[in-house]
Amino acid sequence: MADEAIEEALKSGEKLFSRRQIDEAETVFQTILEQVPGHSEALNNMGVIWYTRGDNEKAEKLFSRALDANRDNLEALSNLAELYRSAGRQDKEIECLKKIVVLNSDDYITSSRLALLYVETGEPAKALPHLNASIDLLSAQRPETNDARQLANPNTPEKDLVRGNIKGQSTLDRQTLRHFRDKKFNEIIKTIQSRVQDRLYEDVEAICKHWLVFVSTSTGYIFYFLGLAANGLQEFDKALAYHKRALELDPALADLRNRQSKYRYTYEESPTHCIGCENDGFETVNVLNQSIAEDNKELINPVRQWVRCFRCGLIFANPIPNEEALNRYYSRIAGEKFGGIYGNIEERLDFLADMSRTRLEKIERHGNGAATILDIGAGIGIFTKTALDRGWQAEGIELTPEDCDYAKEKFGLELKQENFYDLSENRKYDVVTLFEVIEHLRHPLKDLKYINTLIHDNGLLVLATPILDSAYGNETKEHNPFWYVVSHLSYFTRNVMINYLREAGFEIVEICDSPEGMGRMEFYCRKST
Numbered sequence: 442m443a444d445e446a447i448e449e450a451l452k453s454g455e456k457l458f459s460r461r462q463i464d465e466a467e468t469v470f471q472t473i474l475e476q477v478p479g480h481s482e483a484l485n486n487m488g489v490i491w492y493t494r495g496d497n498e499k500a501e502k503l504f505s506r507a508l509d510a511n512r513d514n515l516e517a518l519s520n521l522a523e524l525y526r527s528a529g530r531q532d533k534e535i536e537c538l539k540k541i542v543v544l545n546s547d548d549y550i551t552s553s554r555l556a557l558l559y560v561e562t563g564e565p566a567k568a569l570p571h572l573n574a575s576i577d578l579l580s581a582q583r584p585e586t587n588d589a590r591q592l593a594n595p596n597t598p599e600k601d602l603v604r605g606n607i608k609g610q611s612t613l614d615r616q617t618l619r620h621f622r623d624k625k626f627n628e629i630i631k632t633i634q635s636r637v638q639d640r641l642y643e644d645v646e647a648i649c650k651h652w653l654v655f656v657s658t659s660t661g662y663i664f665y666f667l668g669l670a671a672n673g674l675q676e677f678d679k680a681l682a683y684h685k686r687a688l689e690l691d692p693a694l695a696d697l698r699n700r701q702s703k704y705r706y707t708y709e710e711s712p713t714h715c716i717g718c719e720n721d722g723f724e725t726v727n728v729l730n731q732s733i734a735e736d737n738k739e740l741i742n743p744v745r746q747w748v749r750c751f752r753c754g755l756i757f758a759n760p761i762p763n764e765e766a767l768n769r770y771y772s773r774i775a776g777e778k779f780g781g782i783y784g785n786i787e788e789r790l791d792f793l794a795d796m797s798r799t800r801l802e803k804i805e806r807h808g809n810g811a812a813t814i815l816d817i818g819a820g821i822g823i824f825t826k827t828a829l830d831r832g833w834q835a836e837g838i839e840l841t842p843e844d845c846d847y848a849k850e851k852f853g854l855e856l857k858q859e860n861f862y863d864l865s866e867n868r869k870y871d872v873v874t875l876f877e878v879i880e881h882l883r884h885p886l887k888d889l890k891y892i893n894t895l896i897h898d899n900g901l902l903v904l905a906t907p908i909l910d911s912a913y914g915n916e917t918k919e920h921n922p923f924w925y926v927v928s929h930l931s932y933f934t935r936n937v938m939i940n941y942l943r944e945a946g947f948e949i950v951e952i953c954d955s956p957e958g959m960g961r962m963e964f965y966c967r968k969s970t
């Protein structure tokens with residue numbers, strides 16, 4: 442094959458690859474290699490093919506052979522560097538990147554990546570010249586390098602070159618590097634925040650690590666963001682360590698909302714087995730600092746670890762705040778209802794009354810002439826009041842004295858300040874309601890079983906709770922505000938809730954979205970006989 446013919450073949454192979462006709466492309470490159478066994482570009486392209494097929498070992502050999510044939514083959518070097526990055530082989534990646542910056546002194550992205558790698562491998566002194574180099578390159582306002590030469594990965598068919606970089610990660614964009622150079626720290630923080638919103642957690646990590654080396658190692662807020670990033674990347678041990686470090690460096694991060702409560706290092710809390718089925722096996726699903734949404738009043742650990750039970754699937758807080766501490770927390774926040782992430786309750790009275798009416802209409806439809814109703818966790822008594830107004834014999838129980846006082850003052854309502862376990866078993870009701878209560882209970886399954894005994898045969902249980910796999914929950918994922926509610930101890934999926942209700946002796950009559958939204962759902966159930 443003449444040189445021209447080989448160049449033509451190379452192009453046609455690259456075109457085939459860009460159309461994702463991988464096997465056909467491979468045949469073309471193989472033909473070239475039969476003619477010219479040491480053809481560097483063809484070897485590199487074969488390496489890319491095997492990389493996209495997930496065979497790193499073969500890909501590594503081919504990239505190395507491409508470099509044996511031509512040690513200045515930048516694409517092969519970049520691809521090899523990316524291969525080592527994805528395999529976590531940092532020393533090998535550094536070797537490649539060092540060669541790239543020698544060959545291509547304009548490449549600020551590689552300089553910045555090299556700086557980051559030195560930080561990660563504990564050699565910050567070596568990082569500094571490369572960061573300076575990348576900043577100098579930026580100052581010279583050179584055009585973006587490598588843009589058109591991003592390599593094909595099977596998920597991005599729109600890329601049309603086989604040669605070039607396999608898509609690299611963890612590099613800082615030009616603008617962020619400029620902000621570092623110009624010491625525009627607020628801009629950097631804003632960038633981090635928007636990357637968190639967009640779930641670009643590797644970017645967040647990269648920016649934060651630059652900060653630690655080139656700005657300060659003791660900025661609590663940066664460790665807080667590293668905690669968010671590690672949680673987003675499901676590295677939960679790291680997330681926990683970062684959040685603790687953030688709080689040690691800046692104790693006011695225990696109250697991100699108001700910056701009044703401080704971190705207290707130790708809290709009254711205990712490790713627990715599953716608070717529903719009492720099984721011991723669980724896995725962590727979320728580690729976060731709750732204080733961005735709610736102040737923990739220095740009583741509850743601002744770092745919340747959510748775990749999922751292997752047996753029943755319930756998600757619960759572990760460690761769990763001790764009962765005493767939580768009760769003190771409830772009484773501290775009782776006067777502030779009236780604030781927090783749910784806004785001022787006074788402004789929501791009409792909405793809450795409307796919602797109570799809608800719920801009562803449903804209950805009346807399913808109720809077969811039911812007459813008595815008990816609302817557990819009645820709050821300020823709006824549901825109880827609405828039921829009374831509609832002719833029900835309604836009672837509400839509520840543990841928080843401030844709520845009972847409010848109900849009396851506002852509606853002339855006598856809520857009983859007692860626990861439902863103190864109700865004697867011969868006091869039975871046609872309907873028991875449990876709105877936004879179960880997620881606060883320390884023994885949700887045991888409690889449902891007990892509540893069953895308070896209901897007449899064929900009577901109804903109605904409950905509402907946030908549901909993790911609701912449309913809202915699926916959309917918001919780790920940004921879902923319910924992860925941040927200090928007093929919530931559990932989080933149900935729809936199926937876990939259904940299983941719990943069945944195990945407690947209920948059959949489901951209707952499931953619907955709660956008018957309160959945010960993925961809350963209502964479960965209407967009948968006591969099984």
Ligand SMILES: [Zn+2]
Binds near residue numbers: 716718750752
């Ligand atoms: Zn369980």
